[in-house]
Amino acid sequence: MKIPENYQTVMPYLILANAAGFIDFTGQVFQAALTHKHMRDEKNIQHGEVMIGGSTIMFADSTDQYPPRTSGFFVYVSDADAVFNRALSFGATPVSAVADQSYGRSGGFLDPFGNTWWITTPV
Numbered sequence: 001m002k003i004p005e006n007y008q009t010v011m012p013y014l015i016l017a018n019a020a021g022f023i024d025f026t027g028q029v030f031q032a033a034l035t036h037k038h039m040r041d042e043k044n045i046q047h048g049e050v051m052i053g054g055s056t057i058m059f060a061d062s063t064d065q066y067p068p069r070t071s072g073f074f075v076y077v078s079d080a081d082a083v084f085n086r087a088l089s090f091g092a093t094p095v096s097a098v099a100d101q102s103y104g105r106s107g108g109f110l111d112p113f114g115n116t117w118w119i120t121t122p123v
Contacts (some may be wrong), residue, residue, distance in 0.1 A: 006035060007056055014059040015069040016113050019045040022059055025111055026050050029087045030075065032057075070114035080105045080121040087117065 003009065016022050026032035032050040040046035044061040051057075052075060062068045077083045084098045084107050091112040098107030098119075106120040 006051065008054075011056045011058055012071050012073070014057065014071055014113075014115065015062045015066050016059055017062050017068050018113060019048055019059050019061040022111075022113050023048065023050060025087075025090055025092075025113070026052065026057070028090050029083060029092075030077070068114065070116075072116040072118070074118045074120070077119045077121055080107055080119045083119050084109060087111065092117075 014022070023032075023034055023037075027034070027050070030052045032052045034048070035051050035056070036047065036049040037045055038047045040061065040063075044063075046060055048059050049056055050059075057073075060066070080098045084094075087109045088094065092109040095108035095110055095116060096106075096118075098105060101120075102123075104120045104122040106118065108116060108118045110116050
């Protein structure tokens with residue numbers, strides 16, 4: 001099996017009420033890179049992709065046929081406190097404050113699109 005470059009065996013696919021906002025949020029919080037965007041019409045994204053580190057997240061704007069479908073993510077980051085604070089400044093709400101754990105410094109937040117992000121800076 002030959003997986004195309006910049007893709008992984010398993011990738012999340014989100015259906016979002018505001019896919020353009022998701023692009024901005026992931027760019028600001030995780031420095032995600034937009035790698036693909038195909039528009040359904042002038043306002044709606046039919047298919048988009050961002051990369052966080054070496055991981056691809058696919059997404060699209062919701063429709064009547066495809067209602068919003070969000071997810072939860074676990075992401076290793078270099079500075080959990082900084083990422084957590086950036087997320088809050090861009091509209092996320094805290095789920096779990098960043099704190100020292102046996103496996104690293106970790107916390108969680110809910111983004112404005114209904115996704116839960118668990119972030120950890122490893123020990």
